[in-house]
Each structure stands twice: as C-alpha cells, then as structure tokens.
Amino acid sequence: MRKLRLVYALFAILSALYSIAVYMVGSGTFSFIIWVFAAIFFGFLYLMDKKKLWPKVPKAIRLVFRIIVATGIGIFIICQGCILTQFFSKGETGADYIIVLGAQMKDWGPSVVYKARLDSAVDYLNSNPDTKVIVTGGQGVNESISEGEGGKIYLIEQGISEDRIIVESESRDTDQNISNAMNLVEVSDDMKIGIVTNNFHVFRGVMIAKRYTDADVTGIAAYTEYQYLPNNMVRESFGILKDIF
Numbered sequence: 001m002r003k004l005r006l007v008y009a010l011f012a013i014l015s016a017l018y019s020i021a022v023y024m025v026g027s028g029t030f031s032f033i034i035w036v037f038a039a040i041f042f043g044f045l046y047l048m049d050k051k052k053l054w055p056k057v058p059k060a061i062r063l064v065f066r067i068i069v070a071t072g073i074g075i076f077i078i079c080q081g082c083i084l085t086q087f088f089s090k091g092e093t094g095a096d097y098i099i100v101l102g103a104q105m106k107d108w109g110p111s112v113v114y115k116a117r118l119d120s121a122v123d124y125l126n127s128n129p130d131t132k133v134i135v136t137g138g139q140g141v142n143e144s145i146s147e148g149e150g151g152k153i154y155l156i157e158q159g160i161s162e163d164r165i166i167v168e169s170e171s172r173d174t175d176q177n178i179s180n181a182m183n184l185v186e187v188s189d190d191m192k193i194g195i196v197t198n199n200f201h202v203f204r205g206v207m208i209a210k211r212y213t214d215a216d217v218t219g220i221a222a223y224t225e226y227q228y229l230p231n232n233m234v235r236e237s238f239g240i241l242k243d244i245f
Helices: 002-025 032-050 059-085 112-127 147-157 174-184 199-212 226-244
Strands: 097-100 132-135 165-167 192-198 216-222
Touching (some): 002 226, 032 226, 059 199, 059 226, 097 112, 112 147, 132 147, 174 199, 199 216, 199 226
Parallel strands (some): 192 216
C-alpha cells in the first residue's frame, strides 16, 4: 500500500505543477482547473490511504465511489480511443474546401496552436491548387482581431492567393466554426470537405461536420507540441461528451 500512496502523491504533485504550467501558457481557457481538481483528487486518495480512513467509510459509499471512478476511467479511455482514430489523419486529396478551425490570435499573430493548423492548411493548399479554404473564428475579449481575419492575413503572408480564402469571423466555438463555414458556401453531397485542426481535435471536428452535411468529410491533422498534449487530450474528452449529450 505504501507504493500506492507514493503513486497518489506523485500524481498529485505532477497535476499541481502541470496546472501551473497550463495557466502560465495563457491560452484564454480555464482548462488548468482540470489539473487542480486532479491534484485535489489524488491528494485525497493519498490522505485516505495514509490515515487508513477507508475502513471507516461505509461499504455502500465505498462501492459507489469505486463504480463512479471506474465508470469515469472507462469513459475517458473510450474518448481517448476515439481521438486516436483521427490523430494522424491526412485527409483526401482534391477537396473542394478545407475549413480551418479557429484558435486564439495573439497580438503578434496566430497562437502556437492556431499556427500549426494554418501551416497544415498551407501545405494542403500548395498540394491541391484548386481547393479553397475557409478560415474561421470570431474575436474574443483578449484578441485584437478576429481569428478568421487573422488566419487570412497569415495565409496570404505564406503565399496563398486571396481569392482562394473565405473568412468566417462570427463563431465562438467549434460547432459554430463549422456550421457558419458551411453556410458561407454551397455544399453538395458529392463534394469533399477537409477539416483542418490539431491532431487531438480532428475526431470531434469531423464528427460535428458530419452533422451538417452528407458531403465526404475527412480530417487533416496538424501538429501539437508534446507539452500541450496531456492538457488538450484530457480537455477534448470533455468536449466530445458535451457534443454527444
């Protein structure tokens, strides 16, 4: 049991440290709170085990607690499996449109996450000269320009012709990114649509897009820096559940 306590303590410390790291990134989200709760949870397990308090808890409560934890772990594993099915997706060639899902704009340009999406779009557009791109995203309170307009500026700087770029600048989340983009063009069932986003986000992006069209929808996965992956993979599980329910 001592080894198990050490595992709890280690996870509590790592979660606390990672919550600070996520907060310091300043991504404009509150996902660091997930890791604060994780630190509290593992700290709770550590104290319960160290103080030998579990035997004092009624059996029924212990059983319910174990069921809840096991169910949560099972759901989390399923969500992670779904994410990994699209993690390395490269899309299909010859798409009529690709939709770049918006992410935060900084004062100096696209955030690291958004830049990765836009760079993947540039690679695809250079290889598929007949494809047009829709850049999406409204302007948040901490952004000096809308994500759609910022994405357009970046693509033009990378040599993409302006007449290939369509801007959507009103959306506030992934669902609106996609639904608003679909409303800007006439999409038919025989078209090919590519959803460009970071690898951890592709599954959900494609899942949402298929709600709005019967066109052939595939994902185009952009790179994510390894230090951001734990936070994004965990947060994405909550996003998948939100979209399902």
